[in-house]
Amino acid sequence: MPSASPEGDVCCEVLIVGGGPTGLFLAALLARRGVGVIVLERRAAPAEHSRAIGLHPPALRALREVGLERTAARVGARIRCGRARSRGRELGRLRFARAWPGRPYVLSLPQSRTEELLADRLAESAPGALRRGREVTALRERADGVEVTARRMGEAGETGSTAEPLRLRARVVVAADGSRSTVRELLGIGTTGTEHRDAYLMGDLADPDSAGAEGTGSHGVGTDRDALIHLEPGGVVESFPLPGARRRWVVHTGRGDLAEPRSEVLTRAIRERTGMRLDPGTTSMISAFSVRRRTAQRLVTTRCALLGDAAHEISPIGGQGITLGWLDALDAAPLLARTVRATAGGRSSRGPLDADPAWQRLERVCRRRARVAGLIAHANTALGRPLPGPFAAARTLGVSIALRTPLRHVMAWTYSMGWARRR
Template sequence: MVEVAQPVRPGGGPRACDVLVVGGGPTGLFLAALLAQQGVDVVVLERRPEASTHSRAIGLHPPALAALHTLGLEEPALAEGVAIRRGVARSRGRDLGDLTFEGAWPDRPQVLALPQHRTEALLVGRLAELRPGALQRGWEVAGIHDDAKGVVVDAVRAPAPEVGDRTPGESTRWSARVLFGADGPSSLVREHVGIRTRRRAYPHTYLMGDFADTTGDGAAAVLHVEPGGIVESFPLPGRVRRWVAHTGAALAPSSPELLTEIVQRRTGQVLDVPSCTMTSAFSVRRSIAERMLGGRSVLVGDAAHEISPIGGQGMTLGWLDALAVAPVVEQLLADGPTGPLSAVASFRELEQARLRAALAAARRAELNMAAGRPLPAWAGVVRNGAIRAALGTPLRDHLARAFTMRGL
């Protein structure tokens, strides 16, 4: 645990709020807006001085759309995104079968493709409506310690050389009844509270990029199940398509030319290199916290459970954390108990349930990765036959439920 002892607010004590959220990504913003909607005095500290413009996570599963509905943001999201109602499995230019989501989600039979920066913008706008000034940008956690009634957080200005109006070493102190760590896989809150994680690295790497959509596949997601490794493509707004290719065990250069070459070699599809707006190479790991509770602090989202991005479950999983924890926090604030949250039965039950859900999501992601790895020719024939058979039977509805996070 790290503590910062110097006075940080001349002439006064810490700034106070009911709930302090560290991390202004999708999970932190969603949780803050959810609490603000219930009248909770909530503040978000975000390290980045400006909003990101990166497309990053793009898939909003039906549970995520239901979550957005609670904030009145489902319709605005649907208006901006692309509704994917059909997924196609393809190999060597021939369709193996397809699946739709009506059986799994009759009320929301689609996965919405929307760049993460637009999802965050919707959440930022809603939070500003509910609690103006709640989002405090440019602050990094320097120390955390519990006091008798809650938690005290010391924060310093995050490095931002391009911003010239900040005082070097500027700091502040916040006092809150509950602290949430929504600050991602490298969570400072998790580090300061002293929560360990169970980590596992996988021998899978991927290269992804966004290009002009020249496929003719419309709003369908396509999984090219090829001998050299899977290639996935998903439509995005503005006639753009996200491509993701398995690149083996060694991380590939983040190059639009390389991704174009891989896609053409495996699928025959020619990408328009000059239209590329983003490429990213990434490896895969699983990191799940041993616990989510530490003192008066709670981990949510990637701070509590980083899983493979293959399958696009991470953001939705974080929002499901938020939906589960918000009513528990509201009850805590109403009842007013002090002491560690682990002494409160409702928090212990929530912790166990959400860690189980994270493990289930991680296992689903592992199956997705295993299905997309390169295979010898004979094994590829067997795999394709199994896919064709599964998509031609009622099992397709079970696959649709798994792909869209039913039951998590």
């Protein structure tokens, strides 16, 4: 359990920086193992926007470890089938039942709701472990732990100038603070990778009614609905169900500058490419984003470890990010528990983590998994780029053939992250 040192510092066994999906999930895992954990989150209040939505079957299995699989499945939208279309014609379908008989769907659940479920579960196991509105400003590794300084942040993200900084001591620090990781920067760890010029618009809108072109109708929470992928010459249009009779739309807007994130721009692109008319007035979230693929040069240091987007960033196309971070956490949790207990007992794990074969193996596993996910995400990105007529026709023909042969089972296994199945 966290405690105070004679110097007034807060002490804990594991300090997690970042209260997003990866940080909260890891904290819940550690709390269930009896590890004293604190989570520092820069945001003073929970996020309101949906952001990432995809929970693949390995993520659902991970949620079982913290007792949340059934809850998530009950409140999310289950995607059992993906349908590819082009110019108003269906090219074929992918179903996930063969790849994952026990979990034959990808769950669509807004990240804000996922974080809420995890934060509530953490509060049950470790009340007060999540400290919101705290930004790490300094970090110093020692042979037997890490000293961290954090400052208070206001509701709008501004620095609280009058508050005393919080000083913490932890045996291990985990950076789960995203692709722009402060901890990674403080540790002096660089990244390598590629910046892509693919630009997208993304928005959440009301689901078309039952007479609409999709034929899905308006559905409530916890229903089964299809994902739609429109492969059009002007660029891909993706559509995924959300809970509460809404859908997530993602539109490729070219390779260059980001489009203006306005609902009218998004719905116009959807109408021009697919013929579907959506009401921009029903938009609850709109954003523009580009794609990059980056990996930290080191994932493990003397007493720190990087997980999730802090360790590896891939294209969000395909929605593998949350699942990837949770798989990192599942592999890291037993190592963290072993390390803090060995440190407390004065045994060999007082040495540098990056010299420990088990932590070296974890780094290799995380890198390999991120590399595979990155290749798949890059393929998804390339498949949805704008193409001139003859090349777009060739793409349509190729996808149509693939979805009518046994290759569709391999595609379903790949897209549902069957390759990431843990033994």
